Every structure is written in structure tokens, then in C-alpha cells.
Amino acid sequence: xxxxxxxxxxxxxxxxxxxxxxxxxxxxxxxxxxxxxxxxxxxxxxxxxxxxxxxxxxxxxxxxxxxxxxxxxxxxxxxxxxxxxxxxxxxxxxxxxxxxxxxxxxxxxxxxxxxxxxxxxxxxxxxxxxxxxxxxxxxxxxxxxxxxxxxxxxxxxxxxxxxxxxxxxxxxxxxxxxxxxxxxxxxxxxxxxxxxxxxxxxxxxxxxxxxxxxxxxxxxxxxxxxxxxxxxxxxxxxxxxxxxxxxxxxxxxxxxxxxxxxxxxxxxxxxxxxxxxxxxxxxxxxxxxxxxxxxxxxxxxxxxxxxxxxxxxxxxxxxxxxxxxxxxxxxxxxxxxxxxxxxxxxxxxxxxxxxxxxxxxxxxxxxxxxxxxxxxxxxxxxxxxxxxxxxxxxxxxxxxxxxxxxxxxxxxxxxxxxxxxxxxxxxxxxxxxxxxxxxxxxxxxxxxxxxxxxxxxxxxxxxxxxxxxxxxxxxxxxxxxxxxxxxxxxxxxxxxxxxxxxxxxxxxxxxxxxxxxxxxxxxxxxxxxxxxxxxxxxxxxxxxxxxxx
Numbered sequence: 001x002x003x004x005x006x007x008x009x010x011x012x013x014x015x016x017x018x019x020x021x022x023x024x025x026x027x028x029x030x031x032x033x034x035x036x037x038x039x040x041x042x043x044x045x046x047x048x049x050x051x052x053x054x055x056x057x058x059x060x061x062x063x064x065x066x067x068x069x070x071x072x073x074x075x076x077x078x079x080x081x082x083x084x085x086x087x088x089x090x091x092x093x094x095x096x097x098x099x100x101x102x103x104x105x106x107x108x109x110x111x112x113x114x115x116x117x118x119x120x121x122x123x124x125x126x127x128x129x130x131x132x133x134x135x136x137x138x139x140x141x142x143x144x145x146x147x148x149x150x151x152x153x154x155x156x157x158x159x160x161x162x163x164x165x166x167x168x169x170x171x172x173x174x175x176x177x178x179x180x181x182x183x184x185x186x187x188x189x190x191x192x193x194x195x196x197x198x199x200x201x202x203x204x205x206x207x208x209x210x211x212x213x214x215x216x217x218x219x220x221x222x223x224x225x226x227x228x229x230x231x232x233x234x235x236x237x238x239x240x241x242x243x244x245x246x247x248x249x250x251x252x253x254x255x256x257x258x259x260x261x262x263x264x265x266x267x268x269x270x271x272x273x274x275x276x277x278x279x280x281x282x283x284x285x286x287x288x289x290x291x292x293x294x295x296x297x298x299x300x301x302x303x304x305x306x307x308x309x310x311x312x313x314x315x316x317x318x319x320x321x322x323x324x325x326x327x328x329x330x331x332x333x334x335x336x337x338x339x340x341x342x343x344x345x346x347x348x349x350x351x352x353x354x355x356x357x358x359x360x361x362x363x364x365x366x367x368x369x370x371x372x373x374x375x376x377x378x379x380x381x382x383x384x385x386x387x388x389x390x391x392x393x394x395x396x397x398x399x400x401x402x403x404x405x406x407x408x409x410x411x412x413x414x415x416x417x418x419x420x421x422x423x424x425x426x427x428x429x430x431x432x433x434x435x436x437x438x439x440x441x442x443x444x445x446x447x448x449x450x451x452x453x454x455x456x457x458x459x460x461x462x463x464x465x466x467x468x469x470x471x472x473x474x475x476x477x478x479x480x481x482x483x484x485x486x487x488x489x490x491x492x493x494x495x496x497x498x499x500x501x502x503x504x505x506x507x508x509x510x511x512x513x514x515x516x517x518x519x520x521x522x523x524x525x526x527x528x529x530x531x532x533x534x535x536x537x538x539x540x541x542x543x544x545x546x547x548x549x
Contacts, residue, residue: 046121158362166351243272
């Protein structure tokens with residue numbers, strides 16, 4: 001329930017503090033007195049998008065504070081918890097608008113965004129009037145309104161979940177088909193390239209080894225002759241024989257040299273070992289250089305084949321093996337693709353069946369709710385002097401989506417047998433007011449904790465019809481807080497709490513003020529609403545009669 005509204009420096013309001021009550025609250029006043037300013041201010045603190053310039057002329061900033069009572073289990077508490085705000089039995093909303101257009105908001109003294117305010121407002125306040133701007137006249141919102149009336153949240157969640165699963169299955173199928181199409185387009189190339197790579201079977205590092213062997217074989221003939229001469233000089237009758245002779249001669253003379261030949265003999269022994277190693281290395285080199293000319297030809301052919309294949313596929317020679325593995329994996333995906341394709345198609349069919357079942361269940365819930373809503377509207381329209389009018393909730397097939405495959409539209413016929421059509425196309429101004437009132441009553445009958453605001457919902461009606469509208473508002477206010485901006489004396493007389501909005505001019509400044517009315521002032525205000533500027537005794541008598549019921 002809206003408990004209080006504190007407005008400072010907004011539009012024509014200098015400073016205004018209002019304390020509201022439960023039940024039916026009525027606001028009256030002359031045209032242009034500023035009744036709509038109150039709604040603008042309330043909408044501002046609730047985050048609604050409205051006028052761009054709200055700050056009072058001459059003020060640096062405007063501010064609105066709204067205080068709501070939140071009993072346990074109030075729907076607004078869920079929004080607060082999701083947004084990370086603590087909550088109790090009182091909710092304080094504060095929003096400031098600076099002269100340069102900057103807006104800042106707080107919830108219980110903590111900064112918040114306008115989006116959080118708007119989410120809260122949906123759980124706190126419903127505003128409706130003849131020129132409804134919250135969805136009743138917009139067919140695009142009728143499905144959502146019907147779902148709320150039906151309590152179809154579980155069916156909606158099931159449909160959304162099934163739609164997400166179907167969309168995911170379709171996405172996976174499309175991606176797999178696209179991948180398969182891409183592979184199919186190069187299948188001939190892949191199979192030929194893999195066959196060519198498998199036949200050659202290149203290995204990492206092989207190109208460098210082949211190049212080294214080729215260079216060695218190419219230079220072998222040129223260096224072999226010199227190495228052979230060196231080997232002959234070292235082995236046989238060469239250095240090895242001479243070194244052996246020298247050691248034999250010195251060894252025979254060592255006894256008479258008094259030890260002077262021991263060190264030379266040791267050095268020659270070491271030299272003999274080194275010479276043997278050198279001779280063996282030269283021999284090994286000669287053996288390595290001993291090759292069949294056909295081996296050089298084969299080495300060059302393989303080396304050139306590896307390099308040509310690397311250039312063909314624009315990869316490094318050492319990456320050919322890895323490249324071959326990549327091509328094989330693509331072929332494997334292609335070969336396995338048909339089996340995967342069947343599995344994905346099956347998944348799509350199953351998801352489609354699950355979505356169809358969920359959407360059908362949602363449709364059935366909507367059909368049943370539509371019948372209940374039509375019956376409830378018939379019951380509401382009768383006390384509003386529209387017992388001959390017919391309200392119908394029409395369901396039609398629509399493009400499937402996350403919220404099912406139904407289109408919903410509210411239609412009316414003002415008389416039996418007359419053609420039905422959209423609310424704002426068929427009904428006159430006064431009829432539309434009553435249709436909207438009846439529809440609002442039906443749609444909010446299971447919504448606890450809302451403050452219902454009706455902005456001139458009784459425009460275009462008078463006499464007994466205005467009295468019927470007022471009595472329906474009073475009945476609605478027995479279980480809710482209702483605020484009504486009205487020009488109808490019949491409606492005003494039924495209010496439990498009455499404020500008059502008035503405009504004042506002081507020091508060449510125009511301001512709006514809201515005055516709570518005591519019983520005497522209330523008689524005068526209703527008399528003014530009946531007779532106009534000149535309040536007569538007859539008008540006061542009529543006002544007393546209206547107040548007496």
C-alpha cells in the first residue's frame with residue numbers, strides 16, 4: 001500500500017506531503033489544477049518514463065519520496081531480493097532529478113537503477129485510465145495479461161524451456177550440416193591428398209636428414225681420394241709402421257740410457273693409441289662415403305617429393321605429418337557425419353515433440369482462462385450498466401516461439417449480434433472507461449498488495465452510470481488501496497478519503513497544492529463538481545444526498 005508521497009520542487013509543486021489510506025482515495029479539482037502532476041511525480045519515483053522536464057522553474061533539483069507498506073509475502077520483496085536489497089515491512093523509494101536532467105534513485109537509502117524501480121513498480125502500482133498506456137489497449141500485451149490472469153507461469157516456464165531445447169537442437173543440427181557441407185565440398189581433394197601423403201609417409205625431421213645425406217653423397221667423390229691417401233699414410237706401411245719401428249728401436253736402447261727414454265717411450269705409446277683412433281675414424285669416414293650411386297638418386301627423389309608436397313599444401317616439410325592427421329580427421333568426420341546427422345535429426349524431432357506438447361498445454365490453459373475471463377467480464381459489466389455488451393478473448397494461431405503458438409486479442413461488441421472488434425475501435429469514450437474498469441478488476445482480482453490508480457476512468461459517463469462506476473470502485477477498494485482522479489461527483493461521493501487539488505498564484509508564481517477535505521469542505525467540493533463555479537444551496541443539497549448514499 002502507498003502510505004505517503006513527499007514531493008519537492010517538481011513541476012508546479014513547491015512542497016507537498018500526502019498521507020494516503022487504504023480503501024478508496026479520491027482526488028478532485030478544477031481542470032488544470034494539477035491532478036496529473038501527482039501522477040507524474042509518482043511515476044517519476046517509480047521509474048516510469050514520462051515528461052523530460054520535471055524540475056520546478058527556479059529550483060536546482062526536484063525530489064520525490066514514496067513510502068510503501070510491504071506485508072509479509074508481498075510480491076515486491078522478491079524483486080528486492082533478486083536485486084540484492086534488504087527489506088522489511090517498509091519500503092522507501094527516493095528519486096532526484098537535477099536541472100540538467102540527471103536522475104538518481106535510492107531504495108531504502110541505497111543507490112539503485114531506474115530498471116530496478118520499474119520492476120518494483122510492476123509489483124506495487126497499477127495505473128489505468130481512459131487513454132490506457134499500460135497494455136490493456138495494446139493487443140501485443142493481451143497474451144501476457146491473459147497468462148497472468150490464468151496463473152500460467154508453470155506452463156510458460158515449460159514452454160520456454162522446451163523452446164530453448166528445440167532452438168539448441170536446431171542450432172547443433174545446422175552447425176553440423178554446415179560443417180558437413182564444407183567437408184563434402186572438398187571431399188575429392190581430401191581423399192586424394194590423404195592418399196598422396198600416406199603413400200609418401202613423410203616424418204618430422206626427415207627433410208633435413210635427406211638433405212644432409214644428399215650433400216654428403218654429392219661431395220663424397222671429391223673428398224674420398226684425399227681421405228684414402230690419408231688413411232694409407234696412417235695405416236699399414238705409413239705412420240703406424242714407422243711409429244712401431246721407432247718404439248722397437250728405442251725400447252732396445254732404453255736399458256743403456258739410464259731412464260732417459262722412459263718418458264719418450266710413454267709419449268710414443270700414447271701417440272700410438274691416438275693414431276689408432278684417428279685411423280679408425282678415417283676408415284669409418286671412408287666406409288660412410290662408400291655408397292651406391294642409385295642411393296643418391298633415390299635420396300634426391302624423396303627429398304624433392306617431400307619439398308614439392310610441402311609447397312603444394314603451403315606447409316613446412318616437418319609439418320606434413322601433422323597436416324595429414326588434420327586431413328584424416330576431416331575425412332573421419334565426414335564418414336561419421338551421416339550417423340551424427342541421423343542422431344541430430346532425431347534430437348530435433350524429439351525437441352519439436354516436447355515443445356509441441358508444452359505449447360499445447362499452454363494453449364489449453366489459455367483457452368480455459370479465456371472462458372473464465374469472459375465470464376468474469378460479463379459479471380463485471382452488468383453492474384456498470386453494460387449488461388448487453390459482450391467481451392470475448394480470442395485466441396488464434398501464431399508463429400511458434402518461447403511463449404507458445406497463440407495470439408491473444410481482447411474484443412468487444414457493445415450489443416449482442418453487433419460485430420466485435422478491438423476495445424478502442426468499437427467502444428465509445430464512456431463505454432471504454434467501463435470496459436477498462438471491468439477488465440482491470442478481473443485481471444487484478446488475484447493480485448495482492450497492489451495500489452490501483454484510475455486516472456479519470458469515469459470520463460464520458462454521468463448520472464446512474466457514473467454512480468455504478470463509483471460503486472464498483474468502492475467495492476474494489478474494500479480489498480485494495482484505490483486512488484481515483486475524478487471529475488464525477490457520484491464517484492467522489494463514494495470515496496473514503498477525499499483530497500482537492502488546487503492551483504494558487506502568489507508573487508507571480510503558480511503552484512499546485514493538495515488539501516485534505518473535512519466533511520464540510522467535502523460538501524462544498526462535490527457541490528462545485530455538480531454546479532460549477534457558483535455553488536448554490538441546491539448543489540449543496542445534492543452533494544449531501546450523494547454523500548448520504
